[in-house]
Amino acid sequence: xxxxxxxxxxxxxxxxxxxxxxxxxxxxxxxxxxxxxxxxxxxxxxxxxxxxxxxxxxxxxxxxxxxxxxxxxxxxxxxxxxxxxxxxxxxxxxxxxxxxxxxxxxxxxxxxxxxxx
Amino acid sequence: xxxxxxxxxxxxxxxxxxxxxxxxxxxxxxxxxxxxxxxxxxxxxxxxxxxxxxxxxxxxxxxxxxxxxxxxxxxxxxxxxxxxxxxxxxxxxxxxxxxxxxxxxxxxxxxxxxxxxxxxxxxxxxxxxxxxxxxxxxxxxxxxxxxxxxxxxxxxxxxxxxxxxxxxxxxxxxxxxxxxxxxxxxxxxxxxxxxxxxxxxxxxxxxxxxxxxxxxxxxxxxxxxxxxxxxxxxxxxxxxxxxxxxxxxxxxxxxxxxxxxxxxxxxxxxxxxxxxxxxxxxxxxxxxxxxxxxxxxxxxxxxxxxxxxxxxxxxxxxxxxxxxxxxxxxxxxxxxxxxxxxxxxxxxxxxxxxxxxxxxxxxxxxxxxxxxxxxxxxxxxxxxxxxxxxxxxxxxxxxxxxxxxxxxxxxxxxxxxxxxxxxxxxxxxxxxxxxxxxxxxxxxxxxxxxxxxxxxxxxxxxxxxxxxxxxx
Numbered sequence: 155x156x157x158x159x160x161x162x163x164x165x166x167x168x169x170x171x172x173x174x175x176x177x178x179x180x181x182x183x184x185x186x187x188x189x190x191x192x193x194x195x196x197x198x199x200x201x202x203x204x205x206x207x208x209x210x211x212x213x214x215x216x217x218x219x220x221x222x223x224x225x226x227x228x229x230x231x232x233x234x235x236x237x238x239x240x241x242x243x244x245x246x247x248x249x250x251x252x253x254x255x256x257x258x259x260x261x262x263x264x265x266x267x268x269x270x271x
Numbered sequence: 272x273x274x275x276x277x278x279x280x281x282x283x284x285x286x287x288x289x290x291x292x293x294x295x296x297x298x299x300x301x302x303x304x305x306x307x308x309x310x311x312x313x314x315x316x317x318x319x320x321x322x323x324x325x326x327x328x329x330x331x332x333x334x335x336x337x338x339x340x341x342x343x344x345x346x347x348x349x350x351x352x353x354x355x356x357x358x359x360x361x362x363x364x365x366x367x368x369x370x371x372x373x374x375x376x377x378x379x380x381x382x383x384x385x386x387x388x389x390x391x392x393x394x395x396x397x398x399x400x401x402x403x404x405x406x407x408x409x410x411x412x413x414x415x416x417x418x419x420x421x422x423x424x425x426x427x428x429x430x431x432x433x434x435x436x437x438x439x440x441x442x443x444x445x446x447x448x449x450x451x452x453x454x455x456x457x458x459x460x461x462x463x464x465x466x467x468x469x470x471x472x473x474x475x476x477x478x479x480x481x482x483x484x485x486x487x488x489x490x491x492x493x494x495x496x497x498x499x500x501x502x503x504x505x506x507x508x509x510x511x512x513x514x515x516x517x518x519x520x521x522x523x524x525x526x527x528x529x530x531x532x533x534x535x536x537x538x539x540x541x542x543x544x545x546x547x548x549x550x551x552x553x554x555x556x557x558x559x560x561x562x563x564x565x566x567x568x569x570x571x572x573x574x575x576x577x578x579x580x581x582x583x584x585x586x587x588x589x590x591x592x593x594x595x596x597x598x599x600x601x602x603x604x605x606x607x608x609x610x611x612x613x614x615x616x617x618x619x620x621x622x623x624x625x626x627x628x629x630x631x632x633x634x635x636x637x638x639x640x641x642x643x644x645x646x647x648x649x650x651x652x653x654x655x656x657x658x659x660x661x662x663x664x665x666x667x668x669x670x671x672x673x674x675x676x677x678x679x680x681x682x683x684x685x686x687x688x689x690x691x692x693x694x695x696x697x698x699x700x701x702x703x704x705x706x707x708x709x710x711x712x713x714x715x716x717x718x719x720x721x722x723x724x725x726x727x728x729x730x731x732x733x734x735x736x737x738x739x740x741x742x743x
Contacts, residue, residue: 166432174435177444208424231427232420235530237487255431255467258438 156269157181159200161191162229163209167254171204174258175265188217195221202268204229204252207242218245225268229254287360288353295349296342303341307334359387363394375402415481423474430467437463465601472603476586479610486528486615488639493532493564494522497557500533504540513547515540518556522564526639531611535619538604539568539631546572546629563617563634571628577685580621584609608633614643659718660685667703667711687719 158180160171168184175182183198185191187209195203203221207214207230218226227250228234228242239251250264284290311334359381369377375398381391437460439445441453448456478484501515508515536555543553547570554569575583575590582588587602612619612633623629657680664672679685679693691712698708 164428164432167428167435170432170435170439173444174439231424231431235485235487254427255434258435258442 155181156201157198159183159185159194159203161185162206163187178262188212188214191217192220200224225249227252288357291353292346292349295345299345300342303338307337355383359383370398375405416483419477426470433463469601472601472607475607476603482643484614484643486531488526488528490524490526491529492524494519496529496532500536501555508544511544512549513544514552516552516554518554520558522557522559525637527635532635535608535611535633538608543568543570546570548572563636565634567630567632569630574625574627575623575629576625580623583621615640656718663714690715
C-alpha cells in the first residue's frame with residue numbers, strides 16, 4: 155500500500171485530501187508546513203508528497219532541496235504560468251502541479267498516474 | 272532677403288548672454304563715442320589749426336583706440352555679468368528637465384548670493400517634497416500589490432475543501448443520496464462554482480485596474496494561437512450544435528502573450544456559443560492591418576440592441592433577453608477582455624443588428640506594450656460618453672445640434688465613425704465650415720479616447736533611479 159504525505163497549512167484541505175485518498179486505499183500522512191514535512195519524511199516513508207506552494211515558515215524552495223528521492227507534486231491556489239512552472243521544476247522529482255480548488259476525480263487521476271498505477 | 276534678416280535676429284536674440292553682452296557693447300559704445308566726438312570737435316575748435324593738422328593722426332588713433340578699448344572692456348565685462356545670470360538659469364533649466372523625467376533627487380547649487388540663489392533653494396525644497404510624494408505613492412502601490420496577492424490566496428483557499436467535500440458528497444462517498452438530496456447538492460455546487468469564478472474574475476479586474484496585469488511576450492504565429500483556441504472550444508460548440516469556422520488572412524509572427532490572446536478569444540467564442548441558436552455557425556476571422564491585427568468573432572444569434580451594445584462591456588451587465596439568457600456567466604468576462612485589450616492599447620468593440628447577430632472585434636498591437644497603465648473598467652462609460660457627445664453637438668451646432676444628436680441616437684449611429692461621417696456630410700452641405708467641421712471632429716475623437724494628451728509617459732522605474740545629482 156502506497157503512502158502519500160499531504161503538506162498544507164489549511165487543516166480543512168489536509169482533511170479533505172486525506173479523506174479522498176484514503177477511500178482509494180492509500181495510506182495518508184499529513185504535515186502542517188515545510189519543517190513538519192521534513193520531520194514526517196523521516197518518520198514515515200511516503201511514495202509521494204503533495205506540497206502546498208504557499209505556506210508560512212521555511213519557504214518551499216528550501217524544503218524541496220532536502221527531498222531528493224521522493225516524488226513531489228506542488229499544489230497551488232494561485233494560477234501558475236507555464237514559465238513559472240519551469241522555474242519551479244528545479245529538481246527531477248518535482249513532477250506535477252495541481253491547481254486548487256481541484257476536481258476530486260482529477261486529483262485521484264493524477265495521483266494514480268504519478269504512482270504508476 | 273526677408274528670411275535672412277529674420278535669422279540674424281533670431282541668432283542675436285535667442286540667447287540671454289548674447290543679448291546682454293550686445294546691450295553692454297552698444298551702451299558702452301554710444302556714450303564714449305559721443306564723448307570722444309564731442310572732445311574732438313572741442314579740440315578742433317579750440318586749438319590752433321596747425322596743431323590740429325599735426326596731431327590729427329594722433330587724435331584719430333587715440334579716439335579710435337579709446338572707443339575700441341571701451342567696447343572690448345564692455346564686451347568682456349558684459350560677458351561675465353551676463354554669464355553670472357545665465358549660468359544659474361541654465362542650471363535650473365537642466366534640473367527642471369531632470370524632474371520632468373521623474374528624477375526627484377536632483378538639486379541645484381547656485382551661489383550667486385542673489386535672487387537666483389533663492390530661486391535655487393526654493394527649487395530644491397520643491398523637489399524634496401515631490402520626491403517624498405513619489406516615495407509615498409510607491410509604498411501605497413506595493414501595499415496594494417501585497418494586499419491583492421494575499422487576498423487572492425485567502426479568498427480562494429476556502430473553495431478547495433468546500434468543493435472537494437461537495438464533490439465527495441455528490442459522488443456518494445458518504446452514502447447513497449435521495450433525489451431531493453442530489454438536487455439540493457447540485458444547486459449548492461453550481462453556486463460554489465459560480466462564486467469561485469466570480470472571485471477569480473474579480474481578482475483579474477483588480478489587477479487590471481491596478482495595472483498589475485502580467486504579460487509574458489513571446490514571438491509566436493498568431494494564426495497558431497487562434498487555431499489552438501478554436502480547437503479548444505470545439506467541444507462546447509458541439510454541445511450546442513454550433514459550428515466554428517476560421518477565416519484568417521496571412522498573419523505575421525509577432526511578440527504577443529499567447530495566453531492572454533487566447534483568453535480574450537475564448538471569452539468571445541464562449542459568448543458567441545451562448546448566444547447562438549441551434550445549427551448556427553460562428554465565424555472567427557483575423558486580418559493583419561498596418562500596426563495591429565484585427566480579430567473578430569461573428570455569431571448569428573439574437574444580436575444586441577443599441578443599449579446593450581453600449582453596456583455589454585460593463586462589469587456584471589448581462590443581457591436580459593429571455594430567449595438568450597446566459598447561464599453560468601459571471602458577467603465579468605467582457606470587462607476583463609476589455610481590460611486586457613486596452614492594457615495593450617488595443618480596441619475592443621461590438622457591431623450588431625438586433626435579431627441578426629453580433630460581431631465582436633478586438634485588436635492586438637504588432638509591438639507589445641511593456642509599460643501597462645491602469646485601465647478603468649468598473650464604471651459605465653456609456654452615460655458619460657453620451658453626455659459629452661450631446662454637449663459637443665450643442666457647442667458645434669447650437670439648438671440644431673440637439674436635434675441632430677437625437678436623430679443619430681435613434682438611428683443607433685452614436686459610434687465614432689458614424690458621427691464623423693455625419694459631420695462630413697454637414698460640412699458638405701455648408702452647415703459647418705471646413706474649419707468648424709475639423710474642430711468638431713477633433714472633439715469627437717477626444718471623447719472616444721482616440722487622441723490622448725501625452726504628458727510625459729515615463730516608467731516609474733526612472734523615478735529615484737537617478738542618484739542625487741547636482742546639475743552644473
